[in-house]
Amino acid sequence: MENYVTKMCDNGTIAVDDTILVKDVQATAGSRILEGFKSLFSAEAVVRLEDKGYKISGKTNVGEFGLDLVGEFSHYAPQAGQLKGAAASLVESGEVKAALAVDMNGSPRRAAALSDVDFLKPTYGTVSRYGVISCAASGEQIGVYAPDAEGIKEIMSVIAGHDDKDGTSLPDATYNYSVDADVKGKKVCIVKELFDKADDVTKAKVNAYADALRSIGVTVDEISCDLFEIANTAWQILMSAETCNNVSRYDGVKFGHRSSTYRNIDELYVNSRTEGFNFLTKAVILYGSDVLSKNRYKDCYDKSLRVRRVVAEGIAKIFESFDAILTPVCSAVSYDAYDIHEAFGKVFAESEFTAVANLIGIPALVSGGVQLMGKSFDESTLLSLAHSVERKGE
Amino acid sequence: MNMNYELVIGLETHVELSTESKIFCSCGGHSAAKEPNDCVCPACCGMPGMLPVMNKRVVELAVTAGLMLNCNINRYTTFDKKNYYYPDLPCAYQITQLNHPICTDGCVTLKTSSGARDIRIKQIHMEEDAGKLVHGGNSSYVDFNRTSVPLIEIVTQPDFRSAEEVITYLNKLKNMFRSGGISECEEGAMRCDVNISVRPEGSEEFGVRTEIKNMSSFEAIERAIRYESQRHIDAIEFETEELVQETRRFDDVSGKTFAMRNKETEADYRYFPDANLMPIIIDDEWLEQIKAAKPAAVDEKAEQYREAGISDKEIDMILANHKITTLLDDTVALGCNAKDAAGWILTDCMGILRKAGKAPNELDVTAENLTAVIRMVNDGKINRNAGKKVLIAMIEDGADPVEYCKANGLDKQVDSSAVEGIVDSVIAANAQAVEDYKNGKVKALQALFGACMKELKGAGAPTVIKNLLESKLK
Numbered sequence: 001m002e003n004y005v006t007k008m009c010d011n012g013t014i015a016v017d018d019t020i021l022v023k024d025v026q027a028t029a030g031s032r033i034l035e036g037f038k039s040l041f042s043a044e045a046v047v048r049l050e051d052k053g054y055k056i057s058g059k060t061n062v063g064e065f066g067l068d069l070v071g072e073f074s075h076y077a078p079q080a081g082q083l084k085g086a087a088a089s090l091v092e093s094g095e096v097k098a099a100l101a102v103d104m105n106g107s108p109r110r111a112a113a114l115s116d117v118d119f120l121k122p123t124y125g126t127v128s129r130y131g132v133i134s135c136a137a138s139g140e141q142i143g144v145y146a147p148d149a150e151g152i153k154e155i156m157s158v159i160a161g162h163d164d165k166d167g168t169s170l171p172d173a174t175y176n177y178s179v180d181a182d183v184k185g186k187k188v189c190i191v192k193e194l195f196d197k198a199d200d201v202t203k204a205k206v207n208a209y210a211d212a213l214r215s216i217g218v219t220v221d222e223i224s225c226d227l228f229e230i231a232n233t234a235w236q237i238l239m240s241a242e243t244c245n246n247v248s249r250y251d252g253v254k255f256g257h258r259s260s261t262y263r264n265i266d267e268l269y270v271n272s273r274t275e276g277f278n279f280l281t282k283a284v285i286l287y288g289s290d291v292l293s294k295n296r297y298k299d300c301y302d303k304s305l306r307v308r309r310v311v312a313e314g315i316a317k318i319f320e321s322f323d324a325i326l327t328p329v330c331s332a333v334s335y336d337a338y339d340i341h342e343a344f345g346k347v348f349a350e351s352e353f354t355a356v357a358n359l360i361g362i363p364a365l366v367s368g369g370v371q372l373m374g375k376s377f378d379e380s381t382l383l384s385l386a387h388s389v390e391r392k393g394e
Numbered sequence: 395m396n397m398n399y400e401l402v403i404g405l406e407t408h409v410e411l412s413t414e415s416k417i418f419c420s421c422g423g424h425s426a427a428k429e430p431n432d433c434v435c436p437a438c439c440g441m442p443g444m445l446p447v448m449n450k451r452v453v454e455l456a457v458t459a460g461l462m463l464n465c466n467i468n469r470y471t472t473f474d475k476k477n478y479y480y481p482d483l484p485c486a487y488q489i490t491q492l493n494h495p496i497c498t499d500g501c502v503t504l505k506t507s508s509g510a511r512d513i514r515i516k517q518i519h520m521e522e523d524a525g526k527l528v529h530g531g532n533s534s535y536v537d538f539n540r541t542s543v544p545l546i547e548i549v550t551q552p553d554f555r556s557a558e559e560v561i562t563y564l565n566k567l568k569n570m571f572r573s574g575g576i577s578e579c580e581e582g583a584m585r586c587d588v589n590i591s592v593r594p595e596g597s598e599e600f601g602v603r604t605e606i607k608n609m610s611s612f613e614a615i616e617r618a619i620r621y622e623s624q625r626h627i628d629a630i631e632f633e634t635e636e637l638v639q640e641t642r643r644f645d646d647v648s649g650k651t652f653a654m655r656n657k658e659t660e661a662d663y664r665y666f667p668d669a670n671l672m673p674i675i676i677d678d679e680w681l682e683q684i685k686a687a688k689p690a691a692v693d694e695k696a697e698q699y700r701e702a703g704i705s706d707k708e709i710d711m712i713l714a715n716h717k718i719t720t721l722l723d724d725t726v727a728l729g730c731n732a733k734d735a736a737g738w739i740l741t742d743c744m745g746i747l748r749k750a751g752k753a754p755n756e757l758d759v760t761a762e763n764l765t766a767v768i769r770m771v772n773d774g775k776i777n778r779n780a781g782k783k784v785l786i787a788m789i790e791d792g793a794d795p796v797e798y799c800k801a802n803g804l805d806k807q808v809d810s811s812a813v814e815g816i817v818d819s820v821i822a823a824n825a826q827a828v829e830d831y832k833n834g835k836v837k838a839l840q841a842l843f844g845a846c847m848k849e850l851k852g853a854g855a856p857t858v859i860k861n862l863l864e865s866k867l868k
Contacts, residue, residue, distance in 0.1 A: 021443045029442075039443060040436050133442040138669035166445050167671050241666060245475055248486035249440045253536070269479060292477075292664035301666055 002077045003086040004058040005030075012057025014049055014155070015090050015099040017108075018074075019062055020142065021131040022046055029133040030062040030074040033250040033276030035257045043131020044166070045100055045142050045159040052158050057096050061086040064278045065135050065243065066104045069347055070111040073278055073340055083335040085111020091145045092117050098155045102132055103364075104140040105239055105347065106329075106354025112145060112366040113329040118386065119145045120152045123376045124361030125170040127156075128163030135243040137168070139235065139358035149367065149387040153177045156379070178380040179387035184217035186385065188372070189322040192224045194353060198328035202369075206328055209370045212389045213326075220326065225318065228356055231311045234304035235355035236348055237291050241301055243281075244288025250276065280343040287344075312360040316375075323381050325373045329353050329366050398595040399627050403554035403588060403619065405563070408545050409571060410523065410583035411455045412716075417522050417544035418446030418489065418671075425580075430528065430537035438542040440484030445670050452544040453496065453674060455576050456520050457684045459546055460497030462570050462691060463515050469676045471496045473520075473668040478661055481536050482525035490521035490547075492665045494673070504562045513563055514551040521545050546576075552589065552600070557619040560588070561612055574689050575716040578755075585610045588619060592626040601626065602637040606644050606651055618644040622651050689719065702732035711740055715754050724761030730768050738768055742782055746789050763788055766795040774857030780804045813850070817862045820845045831867055839863060 005018045006026050016022065019029045021039035028034040046056060061074040070085040072078070077086070087099035088111040101108040103121040112119030121143040132142060144155045160175040188210070195206060210220040252258035252272025259271035277285070291300035318325065331350060338346065357364035357373055364373045367386035374382045415422060419437035427433045437444035453471075460467050474492040500515030525541040527534055548567070554560050568584065571577040577584070586609050591601035606622060609615050622642070629637045642651040690698070699709045712718050718739060725735040743757055743764075767788070771781040776799060783804065787793035798804070820842055821828055830838035839860075846859045 027442070034442070037442075040441070041443070043443065130445055131443040134445075134670075136669075165447060167447050168445075168669070242669060245477060245487055245664075245666070248477060248479070249442070249484060251479065251481075251486060253481050254439065254484060255441070265481060289664065292666050294662045294664075297664075297666070305667075 003060055003090050005061050005074070005076050007058040008056055009058070012055040013097045014054050015057050015060045015087050015096045016043075016046060017062045017066075017087050017099070017101040018059040019066055019102045019133040020046065020059075020100055021133070022056060022059065025059060027059070027133060028076065029066070030064040030071070030076065031250075031276065031278070031281065032075040033247075033252075033257050033273065034133070034255075035075075035276075037256045039131070041131065043142075044128035044163045046131065048159050048161075049100075049155070054158070057090075060090065060099065060101075062101070063107060064281050065133070065247065065284075066102055066107050066140075067135075067243070067280050067284055067347065068107060068343055069335055069350060070107055070114060072335075072337060073280055073343065075278065080337045083337060084114060087145055088112050088115035088117055088119070091115070091147060094147075097146065098151050099145040100142055100155075100159070101145060102140055103143045103354075103358070104136050105235075105358065106351050108143055108145065109354050109364060109366045109371065110330050110350065113369045113371075114334060116369055117145055118148055118152055119143055119366045120156065120379065120383070121357055121364045122156060122160065122379055123363045125168055126160045126173070126175060126377075128159075128161075128166040128169050130163055130165040130169075135246050136239040136358070137242055137246070138238060139361065141361075148390050149179045149365075149383040152365075153179050153383055175377075176380070177383060179383045181380050181384035183381075183384050183388050186218045186323045186381065187321065188213055188218055188220045188324045188326050188385070189223045189318065190220060190326050191228065192222055193226060194228055194327045195222075197331055197352060199332045201333050202328045202331065205333065205369050206326060209368055209389065210326060212368075212392060213385065216388045216392060218385065221322075223318070223322075225314065227311050227314045228352055230307055231359050232348070232352040232355040234307040234311065235359040236287075236351065237300050237304040238308070239358070240284045240288035241292050242288070244285045244292070247277070247281065247285065252276070279340045280347070283344040308359055311356065315356065315360060315362065319375045323374065323378075324385060327353055327371045327373065329369070329371045333369065397631070399592045399623075399630075400595045400597070401555055401557075401619070401623050402552045402591045402593060402600060403560055404552035405548075405550045405554065405560065405589070406587040407548045407564070407567065408523075408585045409459075409548065409567070409577045409579065411452060411544040411546060412575060412577050413449060413451045413455065413544055415449055415451075416542040417449050417452050417520070418542055419444075421542070423543060427539040430535065430539060432539055434538045434541070438484070439538055440486075446489060446668075448671060448674065449544065452520055453676070454684050454687075455544075456496045456518060456546050457676065457681070458574060458688050459548070459571065459576050460500065460518050461685060461688050462574060462576075463497070463500040463502050463518070463548070465497035465500030465515055465518060467497055467676060467681060468494060469681075470494060470673055471676070472673045473671045474665045475668050477664045480524070481534070482527050482538075482541070484525065484538060484541060488522060488524065489668055489671070491519035493667070495519035496674075502563065502566065504559060504566065506556075506559055506562055511553075511555075511559060513553045513559075516549045516551050518546050518548050521547060552591075557616045557623075560619060561616055564612055564615070569710075569713050570691070572716055573695065573713040573719045575720075578716075582610050586615055588615060588622075590619060590622050590626070592623055592630070601630075603639055604637070604651075605641050607641055607654065609644055611646075614644060614646055617649055618651060621649055625651070689723075695719070699732065699736070702726075702736075704733055704736050708736055708740055712736065717755060717757055721757070721759065721761055721764065725764050725768070728761055728765040730765055734772075735764070735768060738764060738785075742785055743789065746786050750790060757789070758792070759785075759788055763795050770795070770799065775799075776804050777856050813846075813858055814862060816849045817846055817859065817866065820849060821863075821866060828867060839867070 020043045021027050023042040027039045061077045063071040063073045072083045090096045092115040127142045144152045146152045156177050162173050163169045251269050257276040262268040363379045365382040372382045421433045421435050472494040475487040477487045495517040497518035504511045523540050523543040525538040568579045588606045591603040593601045628634045641654045644651050726732045770776045784795045787798045827838045827841050
């Protein structure tokens with residue numbers, strides 16, 4: 001599998017996924033609709049890394065607009081056999097020390113779990129979204145892949161912080177990430193409803209991680225919470241609606257793919273978009289368009305906004321008693337290639353483990369093939385828990 | 395059937411705001427553009443990766459407009475996206491306000507031939523403008539200069555009962571917004587959608603409503619209302635056609651309206667909140683700042699000028715231009731007489747600009763400098779002619795009035811000793827006139843005065859010369 005859409009240099013240490021802009025380099029978001037589009041500027045996160053002397057090795061393949069499981073439906077590198085994330089593979093093999101990826105619907109978290117590297121989706125508003133090919137503005141964040149928690153801390157310390165160019169970037173914020181917080185006595189919970197959705201191998205993995213936590217003085221309890229299923233449904237509705245709207249600018253008029261056959265402006269739009277988007281994106285566009293339509297708005301989109309608030313309140317309650325939630329990231333430890341016509345349903349089902357973090361903006365860290373979710377701005381607790389487990393294994 | 399019909403009209407007026415940059419990016423306003431796509435950036439071209447960042451000035455101008463129209467200012471205001479495809483709309487959505495507009499429930503009083511009329515304002519919301527298509531030959535071109543230029547849309551209740559009221563309202567908005575620095579309201583910067591229906595006089599029910607879209611000339615609006623209302627009455631009276639609720643376009647050449655699209659194909663804009671723009675909270679402190687900076691209402695101001703003895707015609711000229719209004723008010727604040735200052739601005743400054751082929755908007759004189767000139771003239775330090783010369787130098791070369799007078803010897807004559815020699819020589823050379831004056835012929839003094847001015851080449855200070863002559867001929 002080719003990991004890069006565009007390789008920029010051989011001695012780079014950071015890879016960025018192809019939904020993140022780098023000046024003068026093609027940016028496709030894995031889609032044919034953006035074929036040949038070169039950005040006039042670099043994403044804020046990229047600029048911050050380059051300012052500190054990090055070199056970008058290239059743009060890694062992503063599934064079209066980050067909508068699939070782990071990047072299997074990139075127009076530029078469709079996958080066969082066992083699925084792997086491109087950026088996660090580069091970090092796993094040690095070709096780069098870290099990689100940036102946009103987490104909109106859990107794709108990089110799943111890829112990290114399959115490759116057994118770490119990935120942090122930070123708190124919403126922490127890393128500037130300036131220069132992200134945006135799909136779901138209300139929940140997408142740039143996150144970091146690294147071999148371990150320390151690697152994530154290093155890169156997060158560079159890219160996090162307020163940016164005037166992003167209205168959703170939190171004002172006056174500085175972040176201090178730590179992997180050394182005392183974890184003894186911390187409380188972690190496993191949510192039964194999510195745990196039960198995974199296969200036995202995955203369950204064993206979560207249990208092993210819980211044991212590792214216990215062995216360093218962390219208490220792990222099982223709780224029951226029925227919010228995750230509805231959180232996922234709400235996020236799929238919001239995410240589809242926002243994506244439908246944000247990709248509507250790709251119309252063949254200004255840049256990217258334009259159909260060679262059209263007789264009028266409507267055909268230019270329809271043919272360019274029909275040829276430019278893959279089946280999964282089209283499904284998301286239709287779904288998103290439907291939930292925003294006059295007759296459905298109140299029952300779908302508007303209700304999802306209200307669910308978002310209810311879920312945020314419910315999860316905040318959990319964090320009154322626990323420091324972190326431990327869950328599976330995927331229902332299985334590996335995925336095989338599958339037909340794109342099944343993608344919408346498959347992604348919907350798998351996103352139940354990941355969607356809540358996108359929906360309400362809390363941080364989620366994948367490490368050792370499992371997921372730790374925490375309170376907003378409490379990345380340090382998650383990183384310190386993971387770091388303690390990682391050091392124990394050494 | 396000889397029924398009398400009543401017209402019912404509601405207006406949606408789009409007004410382009412006078413800000414230095416666009417609503418969500420730092421591009422200059424399109425009025426600065428010389429070529430198509432001069433004022434564009436990745437953000438207003440809809441390129442991926444760019445995010446809208448709110449222009450604070452837009453909020454302030456929208457609130458100011460709301461205060462002028464006696465609206466409630468909503469302290470929590472949000473933006474929504476309106477989806478539709480058109481090549482001049484680069485993102486395929488427009489950022490506008492649906493759920494929480496910035497101002498609601500206002501009212502404006504009109505003076506019409508039939509007395510005072512109150513028009514209720516339903517809401518004012520902020521939004522971005524679209525670009526422009528240019529068609530030529532077999533191709534169409536897109537110009538994004540106007541894309542994301544800030545607009546406010548003022549929506550009234552259906553309270554107008556005649557075309558006259560509509561035009562009076564629009565003129566009032568225009569004057570208000572110009573003098574308040576909200577908009578220049580130039581050709582095309584104020585665009586109207588007119589919602590119109592008719593009903594039998596006395597009826598409480600509304601008739602079938604049509605909407606005539608996007609008109610910018612007041613004359614066209616008046617003609618369109620006249621044509622459309624007659625079309626409605628004919629349809630009811632003579633059953634010439636069945637009225638349907640629809641959007642229409644006014645054709646300036648034929649003077650008729652035509653259906654644009656009907657209900658079956660009416661677009662669903664799929665409005666939803668824009669997650670890139672956080673809700674705007676207008677706190678007390680900010681609102682007070684905006685209120686303090688808000689110029690007096692046009693009516694209040696006009697009354698104030700009228701009391702100062704300024705003519706109605708001059709008041710219209712002053713209120714039509716924000717720069718003039720501000721300059722006049724600032725000059726008065728520095729202690730000048732309002733009528734006097736208005737004369738200097740409207741007659742002298744504007745005359746100089748006209749001669750130089752410049753627009754009134756290019757007036758670049760500070761209130762301090764104008765006050766200095768008016769003071770020098772009123773104190774008799776220089777005469778009015780010299781004052782005008784100073785003004786020309788100020789406007790054309792940015793000269794400092796006091797420095798200019800010194801450098802060009804205009805203030806030499808202020809010192810009576812310098813003028814004294816000339817006055818003495820004039821008295822010596824005009825024995826007859828001196829004799830006449832001493833014998834009671836007051837007019838003779840005028841001749842002597844004229845002779846002095848001639849010697850001084852018109853630069854003498856009248857009061858100084860007059861005082862000298864009088865004291866010497868006592």
